[in-house]
Amino acid sequence: MKRYIITILALFAALTACERFDADERKFDNVVYLNVSQTDPVQLATFSNNRATYDCTFQVTLAYPSDGDVQVSLTVDPSLVEAYNTRYGTAWPMLDGKYYTLSTSETTIPAGRTVSEVITLQLRELMGEGDEQTGALPLDETYLVPVRISGASMEILGGSDVAYFVVKRSSAITVAAQLSSGNWINFPTLDKYGDNSKSWNGLTAMTYEALIYIDQFATKDETDTPVSISSVMGVEQYLLLRIGDTNFERQQLQFDGSGEGSQFGKFPGKDASKNLEAGRWYHVACTYDQATQTVRIYVDGKIQSEETGVGIAVPSEKNRINLAMRALYDLWNTAPDDQKSQYETDDRKYNTLGDAYQFFLGKSYNEYRPLNGKIAEARVWSVARTPEQIWENMYDIENPADDPTLLGYWKCNEGSGNTVKDYSMYGNDGVAETDIVWPSGIEIPKINETEE
DSSP states (O other): OHHHHHHHHHHHHHHHTTSOOOGGGOOSOOOEEEGGGSSOSEEEEEEETTOSOEEEEEOEEESSOOSSOEEEEEEEOGGGHHHHHHHHTOOOOBOOGGGEEESOSEEEEOTTOSBOOOEEEEEOOTTOBTTTTBTOOOTTOEEEEEEEEEEESSOBOTTSSEEEEEEEEESSBOOOEEEBTTBOEEOGGGGSOSTTTGGGSSBSEEEEEEEEEESOOOSBOTTSOBOOOEEEEEETTTEEEEEOOTTSOTTBEEEEEOSTTTOOEEESOOOGGGBOOTTSEEEEEEEEETTTTEEEEEETTEEEEEEESOSOSSOOGGGOBOSOHHHHHHHHHHSOGGGGGGGOOSOGGGGGOOTTSSEEESOSSSTTSOOOEEEEEEEEESSOOOHHHHHHTSSOOSSGGGOTTEEEEEOOOOOSSSEEOBOSTTOOOEEESSOOBOOSSOOBOOGGGTOO
16 A cells, blocks of 8 residues: 555656646645655665775655755664564664765755755775775675654655665676667677677687576567567577577577578477576576587576587588678678679578677567566677586686687676677677666576585
């Protein structure tokens, strides 16, 4: 019931930000509350272990504008820690005061407005001092910082007057990119022939890897058209790692190797026992090797599906794997007519290439096959990584710029903007179609450190 009331208040506040309402049109008394606590008072502040500071921001909000200024007092209240632990069954201590500061203890919502200035709870001195990091906030320990409205010149809405910031400096991955319908990652430098793209073509083996979290396996798009695919990474109708397909399990990984450089088709077969779940992190990977004619899919570092004796029977210069096909088109299209033949391969698709046949993260044929979730640690290799390599390196690659077989490495740890840096030596930075959403509170467990 509380969530319903707060949602109505929030909608009303949004409407009144643009229009003034007479008093007799207001159906309830005005109240003040914290915007971050509209639906949940618990605010996750999980951040990487190399952050020296971390800002948690919020505002004080009114249900609708007041005729006069509204004064509000704020405080960090350690007395609420016990109540939190009792309610949620935890035993987390209050964060030591040296690690945080509240930007203000007093704020004003001006007459005619519904929100205060932005208030910041800054977490500071998190890495300690010197090379030894003396006094650093301990890793992987959880603490609480309750912030509440301690007073106001307006009635306070109980239950939404407190925000519990759950603070954790984590050794796990804490940043990922949110991709959805209308937003995916493009790679402009792969579309042009040059030093960035050359190593992506003429391959005899490959590996895709990524950490993914599916929010929802959508079955319809915004136009109510049926949807059967969530795109992870790759090139449409060539070498593509995706989840679902027409007449295929909606939640099962599929590696489509229909291109001239693979020719093993869609792998594996339909099998509901291999379905993934929404709402949890997975490490997924796929490999193909022309020399051994072996295709594999990995889930959480272990082989889920494998088949040998498939794909290219007789490898040659003409049927190698080309992942940057638009770069080949660029090369072929700009070459003199009497030289075009030397750039042609058995894969003719790039000669009449459409926009769909590019390498993407989170997109395949069109924008209605989105990942619809989060992605991190995405990689492309020019070799088929071994089971041992997959398991041992799911969450990080040391010295990535030193390995020529690592064609692309997007950690997705920027935390802002619409560009994801390529940490490989080739520098193919990704650019999102629109600004990326960078969710807070992410913590990806490292299962290869907790399982035998």
